[in-house]
Amino acid sequence: MASGDQDRLQAVMEALPEAAVFQGLGSVVVAVNQRFVDIFGLAGIDTAPGAPLEPIVESVFAQYADPPHWTVGNAIATGAFRVPRSAEIPLTDGRTILRTVEPLRLRGQLLGSLWTARDITEHKRAERDLERDNRALTELARRRNRFMASASHELRTPLASILSFCELLTDPAAGRLSADQRMFLEAIHRNAERIRGVISDLLAATTTRSAQLELEFAEVRVPRMLENAVHDHMAAAAEAGVFLSLDCAGGPPLRGDEHRLQQVLGNLLENALKFTPRGGSVAVRAAPRGGCWEIEVADTGIGVPEGFRDEIFQGFVRAPNARGGRYPGTGLGLAVSRDTVQLHGGTIGVADAEGRGAVFRVRLPLPAPDARDPS
Numbered sequence: 001m002a003s004g005d006q007d008r009l010q011a012v013m014e015a016l017p018e019a020a021v022f023q024g025l026g027s028v029v030v031a032v033n034q035r036f037v038d039i040f041g042l043a044g045i046d047t048a049p050g051a052p053l054e055p056i057v058e059s060v061f062a063q064y065a066d067p068p069h070w071t072v073g074n075a076i077a078t079g080a081f082r083v084p085r086s087a088e089i090p091l092t093d094g095r096t097i098l099r100t101v102e103p104l105r106l107r108g109q110l111l112g113s114l115w116t117a118r119d120i121t122e123h124k125r126a127e128r129d130l131e132r133d134n135r136a137l138t139e140l141a142r143r144r145n146r147f148m149a150s151a152s153h154e155l156r157t158p159l160a161s162i163l164s165f166c167e168l169l170t171d172p173a174a175g176r177l178s179a180d181q182r183m184f185l186e187a188i189h190r191n192a193e194r195i196r197g198v199i200s201d202l203l204a205a206t207t208t209r210s211a212q213l214e215l216e217f218a219e220v221r222v223p224r225m226l227e228n229a230v231h232d233h234m235a236a237a238a239e240a241g242v243f244l245s246l247d248c249a250g251g252p253p254l255r256g257d258e259h260r261l262q263q264v265l266g267n268l269l270e271n272a273l274k275f276t277p278r279g280g281s282v283a284v285r286a287a288p289r290g291g292c293w294e295i296e297v298a299d300t301g302i303g304v305p306e307g308f309r310d311e312i313f314q315g316f317v318r319a320p321n322a323r324g325g326r327y328p329g330t331g332l333g334l335a336v337s338r339d340t341v342q343l344h345g346g347t348i349g350v351a352d353a354e355g356r357g358a359v360f361r362v363r364l365p366l367p368a369p370d371a372r373d374p375s
Helices: 003-015 034-040 054-061 072-077 121-170 179-208 222-232 234-240 258-275 333-343
Strands: 019-023 029-032 085-090 096-106 109-119 218-220 243-248 254-256 281-289 292-299 347-352 358-365
Touching (some): 003 019, 003 029, 019 034, 218 258, 222 243, 222 281, 222 292, 234 243, 234 258, 254 258, 258 281, 258 358, 333 347
Parallel strands (some): 243 281
Antiparallel strands (some): 096 109, 218 254, 292 358, 347 358
């Protein structure tokens, strides 16, 4: 190779982002860049063009934690360098090298092979740390779910007794209650019901996030499901002094778990009623759009601050304006709703309603035409 050509080749080798050796059609060096010399400590070995390749390879192999059983000579004889290959090589000093071999051809003629090496020690360490952390998080999640399920079940039994005795004490047969006694009893019953709601949320969160959760898919007629959900919350809306309305267009049925989707709607309606002041309104709107059923629950309540519109769908997270004694809650209802919607292949989000308040929007995909029509 002419001196000018060799200089240009060396400049190209030095410009490569990885350590590299250009092996010619024999056990000889065509070019080596400085990164290769540095990464394997080859300062005392001849790496000049035309130098034998074996001493370089032997020095590199000596640093392998598990040296290969083949030699450069028999690799050349068997044509091993004619096919590309890659391997992650642990070294004795604790580093990990990603080594690749690529045959070089010009107009179909084999010129040799390009060996490259890159230190991926930090990448592998981060990968191992991530795997370790994932295992730890998985175990913590399993323990958390087991604890939440166990604690919730343990609390339900005495709570059921408290509620039952509250009902017995309000029975006229148990005797007349004074105004103060009735007020105290109502407070006991009200807070017991609140605890029961928290327990239900905990159980729902544990079940929904469990890897063993199985949805019972069947045909879901959205208008009927929404009518049932709104009807179930009419009494609560009347008590809160909030006008509750439904506007649902006709459309094809969904494939989903109606019971769990009903829970999602229940969570959204309970939130809307809780955060909407007396005299306000909650509107449920639904229509099929763009291959999905789009369901909205819009209210004229306190709204959701922009910086918390993603966070509120995480467990135990509540927006700042929702904290406080006026708006009790666990922050689990929306997290459970998001998980359920995602298990149906859908999305859920929140935005400003027109004027004031918030609008929660659920999009649930419609089944493909052939899935809806077996014929």
